Amino acid sequence: MTDSTAFGFERLLTDPDSAARLGRLTTPHAVVDTPVFMPVGTAGTVKAATFEQVWETGSRLILGNTYHLYLRPGHELIAEKGGLHRYQGWDGALLTDSAGYQVFSLGDLNKVDEDGVSFRSHLDGSRHRFTPKVSMEIQLALGADIIMAFDHCLPYGASESDVSAAVDRTTNWLHRCRDTIGPGGRNRDADYEKVLFGIAQGGVFPEQRARSVAQIAEMDLPGYAIGGLSVGEPIPLMREMTAYTADRLPADRPRYLMGVGFPDDIVESVLMGVDMFDCVLPTRMARNGTVVTRDGRLVVKNSVYARDDAPLDDACDCPVCRRHSRAYIRHLFSAGEMLGPMLATVHNLHFYQTLMRDIRGALSRERLRDFTDPFLTRWREGEAERRKAARNAKPGGR
Ligand SMILES: [Zn+2]
Missing domain, CATH: 3.20.20.105 (Queuine tRNA-ribosyltransferase-like)
Structure with missing residues:
Protein backbone atom coordinates (compact mmCIF):
# COMPACT_ATOMS: atom_id res chain seq x y z
CA MET A 1 0.00 0.00 0.00
CA PRO A 35 5.87 14.52 -18.31
CA VAL A 36 4.07 17.42 -16.63
CA PHE A 37 3.78 21.15 -17.25
CA MET A 38 3.36 23.35 -14.16
CA PRO A 39 1.62 26.72 -14.61
CA VAL A 40 3.33 29.50 -12.67
CA GLY A 41 1.32 31.02 -9.82
CA THR A 42 3.73 33.82 -9.01
CA ALA A 43 2.13 35.77 -6.18
CA GLY A 44 -0.50 33.28 -5.02
CA THR A 45 -2.31 33.51 -8.37
CA VAL A 46 -1.96 32.03 -11.83
CA LYS A 47 -2.50 35.44 -13.38
CA ALA A 48 -5.87 36.09 -15.04
CA ALA A 49 -7.33 32.63 -14.29
CA THR A 50 -9.29 31.20 -11.37
CA PHE A 51 -7.92 28.06 -9.68
CA GLU A 52 -11.03 26.24 -10.87
CA GLN A 53 -10.14 27.14 -14.47
CA VAL A 54 -6.51 26.10 -13.91
CA TRP A 55 -7.71 22.73 -12.52
CA GLU A 56 -10.07 22.25 -15.49
CA THR A 57 -7.15 22.56 -17.94
CA GLY A 58 -5.83 19.36 -16.34
CA SER A 59 -3.20 21.06 -14.16
CA ARG A 60 -2.56 19.18 -10.91
CA LEU A 61 0.78 20.72 -9.89
CA ILE A 62 1.49 24.45 -9.97
CA LEU A 63 4.40 26.64 -8.93
CA GLY A 64 4.48 29.40 -6.33
CA VAL A 280 5.49 31.89 -17.39
CA LEU A 281 5.19 31.93 -21.20
CA PRO A 282 1.62 30.65 -21.69
CA THR A 283 0.18 33.07 -19.13
CA ARG A 284 2.48 36.02 -19.94
CA MET A 285 1.94 35.72 -23.70
CA ALA A 286 -1.82 35.53 -23.11
CA ARG A 287 -1.85 38.83 -21.22
CA ASN A 288 0.07 40.41 -24.10
CA GLY A 289 -2.49 39.25 -26.67
CA THR A 290 -0.63 36.23 -28.06
CA VAL A 291 -2.00 32.69 -28.09
CA VAL A 292 -0.40 29.36 -28.98
CA THR A 293 -1.82 27.13 -31.70
CA ARG A 294 -0.58 24.00 -33.45
CA ASP A 295 0.71 26.38 -36.14
CA GLY A 296 2.83 28.39 -33.72
CA ARG A 297 2.05 31.68 -32.03
CA LEU A 298 -0.87 33.85 -33.13
CA VAL A 299 -0.95 37.52 -32.17
CA VAL A 300 -4.73 37.64 -31.78
CA LYS A 301 -4.76 41.33 -30.81
CA ASN A 302 -3.65 42.25 -34.37
CA SER A 303 -6.21 44.03 -36.57
CA VAL A 304 -5.92 41.30 -39.22
CA TYR A 305 -8.19 39.17 -36.98
CA ALA A 306 -10.93 41.81 -36.62
CA ARG A 307 -13.32 39.82 -38.88
CA ASP A 308 -11.95 36.31 -38.34
CA ASP A 309 -14.77 33.91 -37.35
CA ALA A 310 -12.38 31.04 -36.61
CA PRO A 311 -11.63 29.94 -33.03
CA LEU A 312 -8.11 30.60 -31.69
CA ASP A 313 -7.13 27.05 -32.78
CA ASP A 314 -9.64 24.98 -34.75
CA ALA A 315 -8.49 21.71 -33.14
CA CYS A 316 -8.77 23.07 -29.59
CA ASP A 317 -11.70 21.92 -27.47
CA CYS A 318 -11.18 24.42 -24.64
CA PRO A 319 -14.18 26.42 -23.35
CA VAL A 320 -12.85 29.55 -25.11
CA CYS A 321 -12.49 27.95 -28.55
CA ARG A 322 -15.90 26.29 -28.24
CA ARG A 323 -17.60 29.65 -27.73
CA HIS A 324 -15.57 32.58 -29.05
CA SER A 325 -14.05 33.78 -32.32
CA ARG A 326 -10.67 35.41 -32.96
CA ALA A 327 -12.65 38.51 -34.02
CA TYR A 328 -14.31 38.81 -30.61
CA ILE A 329 -11.12 38.19 -28.63
CA ARG A 330 -9.25 40.70 -30.80
CA HIS A 331 -11.98 43.24 -29.96
CA LEU A 332 -11.53 42.57 -26.21
CA PHE A 333 -7.80 43.33 -26.46
CA SER A 334 -8.29 46.41 -28.59
CA ALA A 335 -10.91 47.75 -26.16
CA GLY A 336 -8.69 46.98 -23.16
CA GLU A 337 -11.30 44.63 -21.67
CA MET A 338 -9.95 42.34 -18.93
CA LEU A 339 -11.83 39.38 -20.39
CA GLY A 340 -9.31 39.36 -23.28
CA PRO A 341 -6.30 38.28 -21.15
CA MET A 342 -8.57 35.93 -19.16
CA LEU A 343 -9.80 34.04 -22.24
CA ALA A 344 -6.34 33.93 -23.83
CA THR A 345 -4.90 32.53 -20.56
CA VAL A 346 -7.45 29.71 -20.35
CA HIS A 347 -6.80 28.77 -23.98
CA ASN A 348 -2.99 28.84 -23.61
CA LEU A 349 -2.99 26.74 -20.43
CA HIS A 350 -5.39 24.32 -22.08
CA PHE A 351 -3.09 24.11 -25.11
CA TYR A 352 -0.03 23.31 -22.95
CA GLN A 353 -1.90 20.69 -20.91
CA THR A 354 -3.36 19.10 -24.06
CA LEU A 355 0.19 18.93 -25.46
CA MET A 356 1.37 17.12 -22.29
CA ARG A 357 -1.60 14.71 -22.45
CA ASP A 358 -0.84 13.98 -26.11
CA ILE A 359 2.82 13.35 -25.25
CA ARG A 360 1.85 10.98 -22.42
CA GLY A 361 -0.69 9.21 -24.64
CA ALA A 362 1.86 8.66 -27.43
CA LEU A 363 4.44 7.51 -24.87
CA SER A 364 2.02 4.97 -23.39
CA ARG A 365 1.44 3.55 -26.88
CA GLU A 366 5.23 3.52 -27.44
CA ARG A 367 4.66 5.76 -30.49
CA LEU A 368 6.08 9.03 -29.19
CA ARG A 369 7.80 10.05 -32.45
CA ASP A 370 4.54 9.55 -34.34
CA PHE A 371 3.24 12.47 -32.32
CA THR A 372 6.34 14.63 -31.79
CA ASP A 373 7.69 14.63 -35.38
CA PRO A 374 4.52 16.06 -37.03
CA PHE A 375 3.93 18.37 -34.04
CA LEU A 376 7.42 19.88 -34.31
CA THR A 377 7.24 20.21 -38.11
CA ARG A 378 3.90 21.98 -38.02
CA TRP A 379 4.89 24.27 -35.12
CA ARG A 380 8.16 25.28 -36.85
CA GLU A 381 6.51 25.89 -40.21
CA GLY A 382 3.88 28.06 -38.52
CA GLU A 383 6.52 30.01 -36.58
CA ALA A 384 8.55 30.59 -39.78
CA GLU A 385 5.40 31.92 -41.50
CA ARG A 386 4.64 34.21 -38.58
CA ARG A 387 8.18 35.65 -38.58
CA LYS A 388 7.99 36.21 -42.34
CA ALA A 389 4.63 38.00 -42.02
CA ALA A 390 5.98 40.15 -39.17
CA ARG A 391 9.01 41.15 -41.27
CA ASN A 392 6.78 42.14 -44.18
CA ALA A 393 4.44 44.20 -42.02
CA LYS A 394 5.16 47.92 -41.97
CA PRO A 395 7.14 48.98 -38.90
CA GLY A 396 4.73 50.42 -36.36
CA GLY A 397 1.73 49.13 -38.37
CA ARG A 398 -0.93 47.08 -36.60
ZN1 LIG B 1 -8.70 26.88 -27.08
Whole structure:
Protein backbone atom coordinates (compact mmCIF):
# COMPACT_ATOMS: atom_id res chain seq x y z
CA MET A 1 0.00 0.00 0.00
CA THR A 2 1.32 3.45 -0.84
CA ASP A 3 1.30 6.20 1.75
CA SER A 4 -0.93 8.98 0.38
CA THR A 5 0.75 11.56 2.63
CA ALA A 6 4.23 10.82 1.25
CA PHE A 7 6.09 11.71 -1.93
CA GLY A 8 6.99 9.17 -4.58
CA PHE A 9 8.06 8.83 -8.21
CA GLU A 10 7.41 5.84 -10.38
CA ARG A 11 8.75 5.29 -13.89
CA LEU A 12 6.06 3.50 -15.85
CA LEU A 13 7.75 3.26 -19.21
CA THR A 14 10.83 4.42 -21.15
CA ASP A 15 10.42 5.30 -24.83
CA PRO A 16 12.17 2.78 -27.12
CA ASP A 17 13.22 5.55 -29.58
CA SER A 18 14.39 8.32 -27.24
CA ALA A 19 15.26 9.09 -23.62
CA ALA A 20 11.62 10.08 -22.85
CA ARG A 21 9.92 8.55 -19.83
CA LEU A 22 6.30 8.13 -18.78
CA GLY A 23 5.94 8.44 -15.03
CA ARG A 24 3.86 9.32 -12.03
CA LEU A 25 4.58 11.63 -9.13
CA THR A 26 2.66 10.86 -5.97
CA THR A 27 2.41 13.92 -3.77
CA PRO A 28 0.32 14.40 -0.63
CA HIS A 29 -2.05 16.71 -2.54
CA ALA A 30 -2.33 15.09 -5.98
CA VAL A 31 -1.18 12.29 -8.22
CA VAL A 32 0.65 13.92 -11.13
CA ASP A 33 1.29 12.17 -14.44
CA THR A 34 4.62 12.98 -16.09
CA PRO A 35 5.87 14.52 -18.31
CA VAL A 36 4.07 17.42 -16.63
CA PHE A 37 3.78 21.15 -17.25
CA MET A 38 3.36 23.35 -14.16
CA PRO A 39 1.62 26.72 -14.61
CA VAL A 40 3.33 29.50 -12.67
CA GLY A 41 1.32 31.02 -9.82
CA THR A 42 3.73 33.82 -9.01
CA ALA A 43 2.13 35.77 -6.18
CA GLY A 44 -0.50 33.28 -5.02
CA THR A 45 -2.31 33.51 -8.37
CA VAL A 46 -1.96 32.03 -11.83
CA LYS A 47 -2.50 35.44 -13.38
CA ALA A 48 -5.87 36.09 -15.04
CA ALA A 49 -7.33 32.63 -14.29
CA THR A 50 -9.29 31.20 -11.37
CA PHE A 51 -7.92 28.06 -9.68
CA GLU A 52 -11.03 26.24 -10.87
CA GLN A 53 -10.14 27.14 -14.47
CA VAL A 54 -6.51 26.10 -13.91
CA TRP A 55 -7.71 22.73 -12.52
CA GLU A 56 -10.07 22.25 -15.49
CA THR A 57 -7.15 22.56 -17.94
CA GLY A 58 -5.83 19.36 -16.34
CA SER A 59 -3.20 21.06 -14.16
CA ARG A 60 -2.56 19.18 -10.91
CA LEU A 61 0.78 20.72 -9.89
CA ILE A 62 1.49 24.45 -9.97
CA LEU A 63 4.40 26.64 -8.93
CA GLY A 64 4.48 29.40 -6.33
CA ASN A 65 7.22 32.05 -6.08
CA THR A 66 8.91 32.23 -2.70
CA TYR A 67 10.46 35.66 -3.36
CA HIS A 68 7.12 37.33 -4.14
CA LEU A 69 5.15 35.57 -1.36
CA TYR A 70 7.87 36.32 1.22
CA LEU A 71 7.71 40.03 0.41
CA ARG A 72 3.92 40.13 0.10
CA PRO A 73 1.86 39.01 2.04
CA GLY A 74 4.69 37.28 3.97
CA HIS A 75 5.20 33.58 4.70
CA GLU A 76 4.25 33.97 8.39
CA LEU A 77 0.82 35.26 7.45
CA ILE A 78 0.36 32.41 4.94
CA ALA A 79 1.44 29.84 7.56
CA GLU A 80 -1.01 31.38 10.03
CA LYS A 81 -3.77 30.92 7.43
CA GLY A 82 -3.00 27.20 7.09
CA GLY A 83 -0.33 27.25 4.36
CA LEU A 84 -0.34 28.25 0.71
CA HIS A 85 -2.68 25.48 -0.51
CA ARG A 86 -5.48 26.57 1.82
CA TYR A 87 -4.71 30.31 1.72
CA GLN A 88 -5.05 30.56 -2.05
CA GLY A 89 -7.68 27.83 -2.40
CA TRP A 90 -5.72 25.34 -4.52
CA ASP A 91 -6.55 21.66 -3.96
CA GLY A 92 -3.75 20.27 -6.13
CA ALA A 93 -0.03 19.91 -5.51
CA LEU A 94 2.39 22.81 -5.13
CA LEU A 95 6.06 23.39 -5.84
CA THR A 96 7.81 26.51 -4.57
CA ASP A 97 11.03 27.92 -6.01
CA SER A 98 13.81 29.00 -3.67
CA ALA A 99 13.86 32.72 -4.55
CA GLY A 100 17.47 32.24 -5.70
CA TYR A 101 16.68 33.06 -9.30
CA GLN A 102 14.82 36.27 -8.36
CA VAL A 103 17.37 37.63 -5.89
CA PHE A 104 20.23 36.98 -8.32
CA SER A 105 18.42 38.62 -11.23
CA LEU A 106 17.93 41.83 -9.23
CA GLY A 107 21.40 42.80 -10.50
CA ASP A 108 22.98 45.62 -8.51
CA LEU A 109 20.33 45.20 -5.81
CA ASN A 110 22.08 42.09 -4.44
CA LYS A 111 25.34 41.05 -2.81
CA VAL A 112 26.45 37.40 -2.70
CA ASP A 113 28.78 35.84 -0.14
CA GLU A 114 29.55 32.25 0.86
CA ASP A 115 26.62 32.10 3.27
CA GLY A 116 23.87 33.69 1.25
CA VAL A 117 22.58 36.78 -0.51
CA SER A 118 21.70 40.24 0.78
CA PHE A 119 19.27 42.12 -1.40
CA ARG A 120 16.84 44.99 -1.55
CA SER A 121 13.14 44.49 -2.21
CA HIS A 122 12.02 45.54 -5.69
CA LEU A 123 8.83 46.83 -4.00
CA ASP A 124 10.12 49.32 -1.43
CA GLY A 125 13.92 49.04 -1.36
CA SER A 126 13.91 47.44 2.11
CA ARG A 127 16.92 45.25 2.98
CA HIS A 128 16.65 41.45 3.26
CA ARG A 129 18.96 38.48 3.54
CA PHE A 130 18.43 34.94 2.24
CA THR A 131 20.56 32.00 3.24
CA PRO A 132 19.83 28.36 2.33
CA LYS A 133 18.31 27.93 5.81
CA VAL A 134 16.07 31.01 5.45
CA SER A 135 14.83 29.90 2.02
CA MET A 136 13.98 26.43 3.40
CA GLU A 137 12.19 27.87 6.44
CA ILE A 138 10.08 30.13 4.22
CA GLN A 139 9.20 27.26 1.89
CA LEU A 140 8.34 24.96 4.82
CA ALA A 141 6.05 27.70 6.15
CA LEU A 142 4.38 28.02 2.73
CA GLY A 143 3.89 24.23 2.88
CA ALA A 144 4.65 23.22 -0.71
CA ASP A 145 4.79 19.52 -1.56
CA ILE A 146 8.06 20.11 -3.44
CA ILE A 147 10.69 22.55 -2.15
CA MET A 148 13.50 23.77 -4.41
CA ALA A 149 17.10 24.16 -3.27
CA PHE A 150 18.59 27.62 -2.79
CA ASP A 151 21.16 27.70 -5.58
CA HIS A 152 23.46 30.17 -7.30
CA CYS A 153 22.30 30.78 -10.88
CA LEU A 154 24.54 32.89 -13.14
CA PRO A 155 23.48 34.61 -16.37
CA TYR A 156 24.75 33.46 -19.78
CA GLY A 157 28.16 34.96 -20.47
CA ALA A 158 29.61 34.21 -17.01
CA SER A 159 33.21 32.91 -17.15
CA GLU A 160 33.98 29.26 -16.47
CA SER A 161 35.81 30.14 -13.25
CA ASP A 162 32.78 32.07 -11.96
CA VAL A 163 30.50 29.19 -13.01
CA SER A 164 32.80 26.71 -11.28
CA ALA A 165 32.65 28.73 -8.05
CA ALA A 166 28.83 28.88 -8.33
CA VAL A 167 28.71 25.07 -8.76
CA ASP A 168 30.67 24.57 -5.53
CA ARG A 169 28.57 27.16 -3.69
CA THR A 170 25.35 25.51 -4.95
CA THR A 171 26.52 22.11 -3.63
CA ASN A 172 27.63 23.60 -0.33
CA TRP A 173 24.25 25.34 0.00
CA LEU A 174 22.39 22.15 -0.95
CA HIS A 175 23.91 20.38 2.08
CA ARG A 176 22.65 23.23 4.27
CA CYS A 177 19.20 23.03 2.62
CA ARG A 178 19.02 19.32 3.36
CA ASP A 179 20.15 19.85 6.96
CA THR A 180 17.19 22.23 7.42
CA ILE A 181 14.61 20.04 5.61
CA GLY A 182 15.54 16.69 7.14
CA PRO A 183 17.25 13.36 6.42
CA GLY A 184 17.21 12.43 2.72
CA GLY A 185 15.63 15.80 1.90
CA ARG A 186 12.31 14.72 3.41
CA ASN A 187 10.38 16.66 6.06
CA ARG A 188 7.56 15.19 8.17
CA ASP A 189 7.03 18.02 10.64
CA ALA A 190 3.50 18.61 9.29
CA ASP A 191 0.82 15.96 8.64
CA TYR A 192 2.22 15.38 5.13
CA GLU A 193 5.65 14.98 3.60
CA LYS A 194 7.50 17.86 1.92
CA VAL A 195 10.52 17.01 -0.19
CA LEU A 196 13.63 18.82 -1.39
CA PHE A 197 14.81 18.85 -5.02
CA GLY A 198 18.48 19.61 -5.72
CA ILE A 199 19.44 21.85 -8.67
CA ALA A 200 22.29 21.22 -11.11
CA GLN A 201 24.17 24.32 -12.27
CA GLY A 202 27.23 24.56 -14.52
CA GLY A 203 26.21 27.11 -17.15
CA VAL A 204 27.14 26.09 -20.69
CA PHE A 205 30.31 24.22 -19.65
CA PRO A 206 29.99 20.40 -19.91
CA GLU A 207 32.75 19.81 -17.38
CA GLN A 208 31.01 22.03 -14.81
CA ARG A 209 27.61 20.44 -15.54
CA ALA A 210 29.10 16.96 -14.98
CA ARG A 211 30.78 18.11 -11.76
CA SER A 212 27.56 19.68 -10.45
CA VAL A 213 25.46 16.59 -11.20
CA ALA A 214 28.00 14.24 -9.61
CA GLN A 215 28.11 16.34 -6.43
CA ILE A 216 24.36 16.66 -5.96
CA ALA A 217 23.35 13.15 -7.13
CA GLU A 218 25.51 11.74 -4.35
CA MET A 219 23.06 13.25 -1.85
CA ASP A 220 20.28 10.86 -2.93
CA LEU A 221 17.47 13.46 -2.90
CA PRO A 222 13.84 12.79 -3.95
CA GLY A 223 14.25 14.77 -7.20
CA TYR A 224 16.60 16.91 -9.26
CA ALA A 225 16.32 19.98 -11.44
CA ILE A 226 18.35 21.38 -14.31
CA GLY A 227 18.93 25.04 -13.49
CA GLY A 228 20.87 27.85 -15.10
CA LEU A 229 19.41 27.41 -18.59
CA SER A 230 17.07 29.67 -20.57
CA VAL A 231 19.07 32.59 -19.11
CA GLY A 232 20.08 34.15 -22.44
CA GLU A 233 22.08 31.39 -24.16
CA PRO A 234 21.36 30.43 -27.81
CA ILE A 235 18.70 27.73 -28.17
CA PRO A 236 20.99 25.02 -29.66
CA LEU A 237 23.32 25.44 -26.67
CA MET A 238 20.36 25.22 -24.27
CA ARG A 239 19.29 21.95 -25.94
CA GLU A 240 22.82 20.53 -25.84
CA MET A 241 23.21 21.32 -22.13
CA THR A 242 19.74 19.96 -21.31
CA ALA A 243 20.51 16.63 -22.99
CA TYR A 244 23.98 16.48 -21.41
CA THR A 245 22.66 17.18 -17.90
CA ALA A 246 19.48 15.05 -18.09
CA ASP A 247 21.53 12.09 -19.26
CA ARG A 248 23.71 12.26 -16.14
CA LEU A 249 20.96 12.71 -13.52
CA PRO A 250 19.77 9.61 -11.60
CA ALA A 251 17.34 7.69 -13.84
CA ASP A 252 15.00 6.77 -11.00
CA ARG A 253 14.36 10.36 -9.84
CA PRO A 254 12.15 13.01 -11.48
CA ARG A 255 14.05 15.52 -13.64
CA TYR A 256 12.77 19.08 -13.77
CA LEU A 257 13.96 21.59 -16.38
CA MET A 258 13.37 24.99 -14.80
CA GLY A 259 11.82 27.90 -16.69
CA VAL A 260 11.53 26.26 -20.14
CA GLY A 261 9.67 27.13 -22.37
CA PHE A 262 7.94 27.20 -25.74
CA PRO A 263 5.98 24.11 -26.85
CA ASP A 264 8.82 22.98 -29.15
CA ASP A 265 11.36 23.36 -26.30
CA ILE A 266 9.18 21.15 -24.11
CA VAL A 267 8.75 18.46 -26.77
CA GLU A 268 12.51 18.41 -27.50
CA SER A 269 13.34 18.20 -23.78
CA VAL A 270 10.85 15.37 -23.17
CA LEU A 271 12.76 13.42 -25.84
CA MET A 272 15.92 14.07 -23.78
CA GLY A 273 14.37 12.53 -20.66
CA VAL A 274 12.98 15.56 -18.82
CA ASP A 275 9.83 14.90 -16.72
CA MET A 276 8.80 18.31 -15.34
CA PHE A 277 8.48 21.81 -16.76
CA ASP A 278 7.34 25.26 -15.66
CA CYS A 279 7.24 28.52 -17.56
CA VAL A 280 5.49 31.89 -17.39
CA LEU A 281 5.19 31.93 -21.20
CA PRO A 282 1.62 30.65 -21.69
CA THR A 283 0.18 33.07 -19.13
CA ARG A 284 2.48 36.02 -19.94
CA MET A 285 1.94 35.72 -23.70
CA ALA A 286 -1.82 35.53 -23.11
CA ARG A 287 -1.85 38.83 -21.22
CA ASN A 288 0.07 40.41 -24.10
CA GLY A 289 -2.49 39.25 -26.67
CA THR A 290 -0.63 36.23 -28.06
CA VAL A 291 -2.00 32.69 -28.09
CA VAL A 292 -0.40 29.36 -28.98
CA THR A 293 -1.82 27.13 -31.70
CA ARG A 294 -0.58 24.00 -33.45
CA ASP A 295 0.71 26.38 -36.14
CA GLY A 296 2.83 28.39 -33.72
CA ARG A 297 2.05 31.68 -32.03
CA LEU A 298 -0.87 33.85 -33.13
CA VAL A 299 -0.95 37.52 -32.17
CA VAL A 300 -4.73 37.64 -31.78
CA LYS A 301 -4.76 41.33 -30.81
CA ASN A 302 -3.65 42.25 -34.37
CA SER A 303 -6.21 44.03 -36.57
CA VAL A 304 -5.92 41.30 -39.22
CA TYR A 305 -8.19 39.17 -36.98
CA ALA A 306 -10.93 41.81 -36.62
CA ARG A 307 -13.32 39.82 -38.88
CA ASP A 308 -11.95 36.31 -38.34
CA ASP A 309 -14.77 33.91 -37.35
CA ALA A 310 -12.38 31.04 -36.61
CA PRO A 311 -11.63 29.94 -33.03
CA LEU A 312 -8.11 30.60 -31.69
CA ASP A 313 -7.13 27.05 -32.78
CA ASP A 314 -9.64 24.98 -34.75
CA ALA A 315 -8.49 21.71 -33.14
CA CYS A 316 -8.77 23.07 -29.59
CA ASP A 317 -11.70 21.92 -27.47
CA CYS A 318 -11.18 24.42 -24.64
CA PRO A 319 -14.18 26.42 -23.35
CA VAL A 320 -12.85 29.55 -25.11
CA CYS A 321 -12.49 27.95 -28.55
CA ARG A 322 -15.90 26.29 -28.24
CA ARG A 323 -17.60 29.65 -27.73
CA HIS A 324 -15.57 32.58 -29.05
CA SER A 325 -14.05 33.78 -32.32
CA ARG A 326 -10.67 35.41 -32.96
CA ALA A 327 -12.65 38.51 -34.02
CA TYR A 328 -14.31 38.81 -30.61
CA ILE A 329 -11.12 38.19 -28.63
CA ARG A 330 -9.25 40.70 -30.80
CA HIS A 331 -11.98 43.24 -29.96
CA LEU A 332 -11.53 42.57 -26.21
CA PHE A 333 -7.80 43.33 -26.46
CA SER A 334 -8.29 46.41 -28.59
CA ALA A 335 -10.91 47.75 -26.16
CA GLY A 336 -8.69 46.98 -23.16
CA GLU A 337 -11.30 44.63 -21.67
CA MET A 338 -9.95 42.34 -18.93
CA LEU A 339 -11.83 39.38 -20.39
CA GLY A 340 -9.31 39.36 -23.28
CA PRO A 341 -6.30 38.28 -21.15
CA MET A 342 -8.57 35.93 -19.16
CA LEU A 343 -9.80 34.04 -22.24
CA ALA A 344 -6.34 33.93 -23.83
CA THR A 345 -4.90 32.53 -20.56
CA VAL A 346 -7.45 29.71 -20.35
CA HIS A 347 -6.80 28.77 -23.98
CA ASN A 348 -2.99 28.84 -23.61
CA LEU A 349 -2.99 26.74 -20.43
CA HIS A 350 -5.39 24.32 -22.08
CA PHE A 351 -3.09 24.11 -25.11
CA TYR A 352 -0.03 23.31 -22.95
CA GLN A 353 -1.90 20.69 -20.91
CA THR A 354 -3.36 19.10 -24.06
CA LEU A 355 0.19 18.93 -25.46
CA MET A 356 1.37 17.12 -22.29
CA ARG A 357 -1.60 14.71 -22.45
CA ASP A 358 -0.84 13.98 -26.11
CA ILE A 359 2.82 13.35 -25.25
CA ARG A 360 1.85 10.98 -22.42
CA GLY A 361 -0.69 9.21 -24.64
CA ALA A 362 1.86 8.66 -27.43
CA LEU A 363 4.44 7.51 -24.87
CA SER A 364 2.02 4.97 -23.39
CA ARG A 365 1.44 3.55 -26.88
CA GLU A 366 5.23 3.52 -27.44
CA ARG A 367 4.66 5.76 -30.49
CA LEU A 368 6.08 9.03 -29.19
CA ARG A 369 7.80 10.05 -32.45
CA ASP A 370 4.54 9.55 -34.34
CA PHE A 371 3.24 12.47 -32.32
CA THR A 372 6.34 14.63 -31.79
CA ASP A 373 7.69 14.63 -35.38
CA PRO A 374 4.52 16.06 -37.03
CA PHE A 375 3.93 18.37 -34.04
CA LEU A 376 7.42 19.88 -34.31
CA THR A 377 7.24 20.21 -38.11
CA ARG A 378 3.90 21.98 -38.02
CA TRP A 379 4.89 24.27 -35.12
CA ARG A 380 8.16 25.28 -36.85
CA GLU A 381 6.51 25.89 -40.21
CA GLY A 382 3.88 28.06 -38.52
CA GLU A 383 6.52 30.01 -36.58
CA ALA A 384 8.55 30.59 -39.78
CA GLU A 385 5.40 31.92 -41.50
CA ARG A 386 4.64 34.21 -38.58
CA ARG A 387 8.18 35.65 -38.58
CA LYS A 388 7.99 36.21 -42.34
CA ALA A 389 4.63 38.00 -42.02
CA ALA A 390 5.98 40.15 -39.17
CA ARG A 391 9.01 41.15 -41.27
CA ASN A 392 6.78 42.14 -44.18
CA ALA A 393 4.44 44.20 -42.02
CA LYS A 394 5.16 47.92 -41.97
CA PRO A 395 7.14 48.98 -38.90
CA GLY A 396 4.73 50.42 -36.36
CA GLY A 397 1.73 49.13 -38.37
CA ARG A 398 -0.93 47.08 -36.60
ZN1 LIG B 1 -8.70 26.88 -27.08
